[in-house]
Amino acid sequence: MAKPRLGEFERIARFFAPLAGKGALGLKDDAALIDGPSGTHYVLTTDTIVENVHFRADDPPGRIAQKLLRVNLSDLAAKGAVPAGYLLNTALPKSRGEAWLEKFAAGLAADQKEFGIALLGGDSVATAGPVTLTVTAIGTVPKGKALLRNGARAGDSVYVSGTLGDAALGLKALRGELMRLSAKYRRDLIDRYRLPEPRMELGRRLIGIASAAMDISDGLAADLAHLCDASGVGAIVEAGTLPLSPAVRAALKSDPSLLASVLGGGDDYEILFTASPGAARKLPRLPVTEIGRIEAGRGVTVRGRDGQALKLTKLGYAHF
Numbered sequence: 072m073a074k075p076r077l078g079e080f081e082r083i084a085r086f087f088a089p090l091a092g093k094g095a096l097g098l099k100d101d102a103a104l105i106d107g108p109s110g111t112h113y114v115l116t117t118d119t120i121v122e123n124v125h126f127r128a129d130d131p132p133g134r135i136a137q138k139l140l141r142v143n144l145s146d147l148a149a150k151g152a153v154p155a156g157y158l159l160n161t162a163l164p165k166s167r168g169e170a171w172l173e174k175f176a177a178g179l180a181a182d183q184k185e186f187g188i189a190l191l192g193g194d195s196v197a198t199a200g201p202v203t204l205t206v207t208a209i210g211t212v213p214k215g216k217a218l219l220r221n222g223a224r225a226g227d228s229v230y231v232s233g234t235l236g237d238a239a240l241g242l243k244a245l246r247g248e249l250m251r252l253s254a255k256y257r258r259d260l261i262d263r264y265r266l267p268e269p270r271m272e273l274g275r276r277l278i279g280i281a282s283a284a285m286d287i288s289d290g291l292a293a294d295l296a297h298l299c300d301a302s303g304v305g306a307i308v309e310a311g312t313l314p315l316s317p318a319v320r321a322a323l324k325s326d327p328s329l330l331a332s333v334l335g336g337g338d339d340y341e342i343l344f345t346a347s348p349g350a351a352r353k354l355p356r357l358p359v360t361e362i363g364r365i366e367a368g369r370g371v372t373v374r375g376r377d378g379q380a381l382k383l384t385k386l387g388y389a390h391f
Contacts, residue, residue, distance in 0.1 A: 096219065099301055102150050104217055112217055113155075114210040116146035122201035125338075126265070127245060132171050133178030134265045135204070140182050141267045142288065143208035145340040148274030149286040151218045152210030154186055159193035162203040186271065218277055218284035218344070223302035227282055227345040229363040232270045234316040235291055237263035239336020240329065251325045256318035263316075267340035273357050277344055280353055284344035290335035292383055294343055296371045302345075305368035310334075311376045314360040334373060334383065 077085065088097060094105040102116040120142065122128050126135050140157065147154055159179075163172075183189055188208070241264030243249050244257040252260075269286075277284060283302055287294045291308070299306050313333065315323070322329050351359045373381045 099220065102146055102152075102217075104212075106214075107211055110214045111211045112214050114147055114150045114152040114212055114217060115207065116143055116150075116210075117205060117207040118142045118146065119203065119205040121203050124201075128202075130265060131178075132174035133181070135202075136175045136178030137182050137266055139204050139206050140179060140186075140188075140208075141269050142340060143206045144182075144186055144188070144269035144271065145267060145286040145288075145342075147208055147210040148269045148271045149218060149284050149342050149344075150210070150212060151216060151274045151278040151284075152212040153275065154188040154271070155209045155211055156189050156191040157209065158191055158207040160205040160207075161193070161195045162198040162200070163195070164198055164200070164202065167202060186269070213278070216278045218274070218281050220283050220285050220298045220301035221303075222281075223283040223298060223304050223306075223345040223365050225304055225365055225367045226348075227365040228348045228350065228361050229295065229306055229308065229343070229345055229365060230351060230359050230361050231287070231291065231314065231341050231343050232273055232360075233268065233339070233341040233358050234314045234319065235287075235339055235341065236313075236319045236329075236333030236336060237316050238267065238338035238340075239264075239290075239332040240319060240322055241265070242336070242338070243332070249322055249325075252318065252321055256321055259316065259318045260322075264338060267338065269340065270342045270358075273342055273354070273359070276354055276357065277342070277346075280350050281344040281346045284342055287339040287341050287343050288337060290337045291339070291343065292334045292371055292373060293337075298343065298345070299365070299369070299371060302365075303369075305366050306363055306371045307366060308363035308371065308373045310373055310381065312360065312362045314358075314362075330381075331383065334381075 095103045102114050104112040107113040120139050237260050241260035244260045283298055285298055295306055345365055351361055375381050
C-alpha cells in the first residue's frame with residue numbers, strides 16, 4: 072500500500088523544521104523574528120504566487136503585482152509589524168515582455184506609496200514554465216510584542232477583520248460561475264480576489280489586545296485550525312455571526328451550498344485573532360467581528376444557525 076502523500080505542514084515539519092535557526096519560531100508561524108535596533112524585532116515573511124494557481128494568466132499585471140505585495144503585507148499586519156522593505160524575485164517566460172513589466176512595476180509603485188514600503192533588491196530569471204513571483208517582506212515590531220499563533224487560551228473569543236468569502240467567490244465569478252448574481256456583485260467579488268486589503272492599522276492596534284493572530288490565506292476553518300494547533304486548544308465558530316458582504320449574502324441566498332467556499336475557499340487575507348470577550352470595543356471604527364470562542368480540547372467546530380455542527384468535507388486550500 073502506498074504511503075499517504077505528506078501535506079504542506081507535514082513536509083515543513085519533516086524536512087525543513089530540523090534546519091530552522093533561532094528566530095524561526097520552529098517554522099510553525101508565518102514569519103521569523105530576529106533582533107533589530109533599539110528594542111525592536113525585524114519581522115521577515117515570504118510568499119510565492121504562481122500563474123494559474125494564485126492568479127489567472129489574463130489578470131492585469133498591475134493587479135498581480137499588488138496582490139503579490141499585499142499578501143506579504145498581510146503577514147506583517149498579522150504580526151503587528153510596520154513595513155520596512157521587500158525583496159522581489161521574478162521567474163518570467165519570454166512572453167512577459169517590457170509592456171507587461173511596465174504595468175507590473177506600476178502596480179508595485181502604487182502600493183509602495185500607499186503602504187510606505189520600498190524595494191530593496193531581489194533576483195530575476197527566465198523560465199519556460201508559468202510566471203512565478205516571490206516577495207520577502209521585512210517589517211519591525213517592538214521587541215517581545217509580535218503577535219504569534221500560539222497564545223490562544225480557553226475562554227478567549229475568536230475575531231476576524233473585514234468580510235469573508237469574497238475572494239473565493241470572486242474566483243468562481245472569474246470562471247464564469249455565479250451568473251445569477253448581478254454584474255456589480257460579480258465585479259465586487261472579482262475585485263476582492265484580485266486585490267486583497269492588508270489590515271495594517273488593525274495589526275498594530277492588536278498589540279497588547281490579541282492573544283494570538285494570523286492572516287487568513289487558506290480559508291477561515293483551515294487557518295483557525297492551524298492557530299488552534301499551535302496554541303493547543305480547540306475552537307467553536309458560529310456560522311450565523313460570520314461577517315459577509317452584500318455580494319456574498321446574495322450568493323448564499325441563491326445557493327446556500329456556497330457556505331463551504333466562504334469557510335474554506337481561502338484568499339481572504341483578513342486577520343484572524345483571539346482576545347478576551349468584548350475586545351472589539353477596544354477597536355472602535357475598525358472592521359472587527361466576534362465569530363466564536365476558544366475552548367479546551369482540539370479541532371474546530373463550525374455550528375449552523377440551528378446549533379448543530381456543520382459537516383465540512385474540506386477545511387481549506389491544500390497545496391499538496
